[in-house]
Amino acid sequence: MTQPDIVLYTANTMNGWKPLIFLHEAQINYELVPINFGEKEQKAPDYMRLNPNGRIPTIVDRGADDFAVFESGAILWYLAEKYDRFLSHNPKERSETLQWLMFQMGGIGPMMGQAMFFQRIAKPNGDEVPYAIDRYVNESRRLLEVLDTRLAGREWLVGDEMSVADIATYPWARSYFWATVSVDGLPHLQAWLDRIDAMPRVQEALQLPEPRPSAFGEGDTDAAASENAAKFR
Ligand SMILES: N[C@@H](CCC(=O)N[C@@H](CS)C(=O)NCC(=O)O)C(=O)O
Known part of the structure; x- marks a missing residue:
């Protein structure tokens, strides 16, 4: 083979x-x-x-x-x-895909990542910084609101099909629980999450390399948080 x-x-x-x-x-x-x-x-x-x-x-x-x-x-x-998948051949759509990919890489990822770090790693390791938690949670919420506005009246971030911009953004947005960022009042974002949640092969990928339900608010999240935090001591 x-x-x-x-x-x-x-x-x-x-x-x-x-x-x-x-x-x-x-x-x-x-x-x-x-x-x-x-x-x-x-x-x-x-x-x-x-x-x-x-x-x-x-x-x-x-x-x-x-x-x-x-x-x-x-x-x-x-x-x-x-x-030749998940990227339009149309130059304007290609640029839009790159724009939303950059938005995820430069915004959603770093801000939600820091919200997660200060709550799921620093705090259980004995270093609680409320100012940083507020700052990153609020900024993450603002960025999710930007996504919600973009997704109003459309199924995907760009064009009529899923693109690498959706693929990059989905695992972050879906982990709002782990960042303790609310998605209340963001119906377009929630509908987009539901749409991707319903894709069996995406769900298969989320089980690899090993399942991590705590990221999505399932299971004993406190135990999972302290086990995760210990890896970064
Ligand atoms: N901008 C990088 C970020 C990569 C990154 O932060 N990866 C994390 C996991 S999501 C990691 O490897 N953490 C282990 C460490 O910090 O040592 C990317 O998008 O690939």
């Missing part, structure tokens, strides 16, 4: 799920290499030769001389071009 082109190094986090969602939804064969944060595998020298930032996700394309791609937005764009 021939080896798949794409080797994906990832973990069950918001950025880590993005390429998994792409590959599962497009039904592309790939090799999965789970990265264990507890073991600091993301900081190992061999891994950091592929991803100089020492974070996940990363892909290596065996079909392109082992070309390595880091940064989840760049990975989605690379996969979209390689497989």
Whole structure:
């Protein structure tokens, strides 16, 4: 059997799920290499030769001389071009897709990520900073409101089909519980989340490399938060 082109190094986090969602939804064969944060595998020298930032996700394309791609937005764009999926050929729609992808990478991701960090990592590790929590939760809510406005009267962030902008944004927006950001009063955002929630292959991807229901407010979230926080001590 021939080896798949794409080797994906990832973990069950918001950025880590993005390429998994792409590959599962497009039904592309790939090799999965789970990265264990507890073991600091993301900081190992061999891994950091592929991803100089020492974070996940990363892909290596065996079909392109082992070309390595880091940064989840760049990975989605690379996969979209390689497989001609989830990216319009229309130049204006392509630009809009890049705009919303940038909005996720520069806004939703960092702000919700910090809201999560201060509540799910700093606080259980004994460092509670209410000012930072307020700042990042409020900014995250504002950004989700921007998404809600964009999604009024449309099914997808760009054009008539799911794109890499939706794929990048979905795992973050869906994890509003973990960031303790409310989505009350954001019906268009909620309808978009429901639409993607109903896609079986997306849900399959969210179970990898291992299930993490706490991110979505299910299971014993306090226990999961303290286990997660311990990995970052
Ligand atoms: N901008 C980067 C962010 C990557 C990132 O922050 N990944 C987190 C998981 S979502 C990570 O690897 N954390 C482990 C660490 O910080 O050591 C991307 O989108 O790929």
